[in-house]
Amino acid sequence: DAGITQSPRHKVTETGTPVTLRCHQTENHRYMYWYRQDPGHGLRLIHYSYGVKDTDKGEVSDGYSVSRSKTEDFLLTLESATSSQTSVYFCAINDRNVQNEQYFGPGTRLTVT
């Protein structure tokens, strides 16, 4: 398995609170991604990064921010969590040389009450 971990794996939080999810990789891959997965939808891209301090929005970026201060870490922050952000969040990485093969982390299940 690719060296990619996510923390926490499960979290329950209240509406209006800030939440930060962490993705950590040991593969030194340039590209990192945050997706959310919901019933009835495919994986939807929230934000992605193409290098340290280089990030861009995906199709469902509203309400989320990201930061990448080191190659190995990509943080996803919900500034003020809402119930619509209850979901399973996946981090993924890939390397330009193998561009089609994204490696996914184990996911974080977030519940906003």
Next chain:
Amino acid sequence: GESVGLHLPTLSVQEGDNSIINCAYSNSASDYFIWYKQESGKGPQFIIDIRSNMDKRQGQRVTVLLNKTVKHLSLQIAATQPGDSAVYFCAEKGTGGSYIPTFGRGTSLIVHP
């Protein structure tokens, strides 16, 4: 808009049978098509990809067929095993340095012993 989807949400097969999972796509400009497998409680795992200039590609026990005339993609799994039980996603990717796939909703494959 452009979309990637799957014909069947659930497919049940007997162990040892061959499985065929289908996917329709609408973006004729996509350069690559990719299949992922997601086991319960885990992140998606890359299975195989095919470039748009190919009709068929084989892997270990899997074959992907691409029919550009009808914009149809299929994943064939030979001699299906209980360990193949999972959700299978197709995804498409464009050219021009875009490393971001668009995912379909997924088909659940259930293998009965």
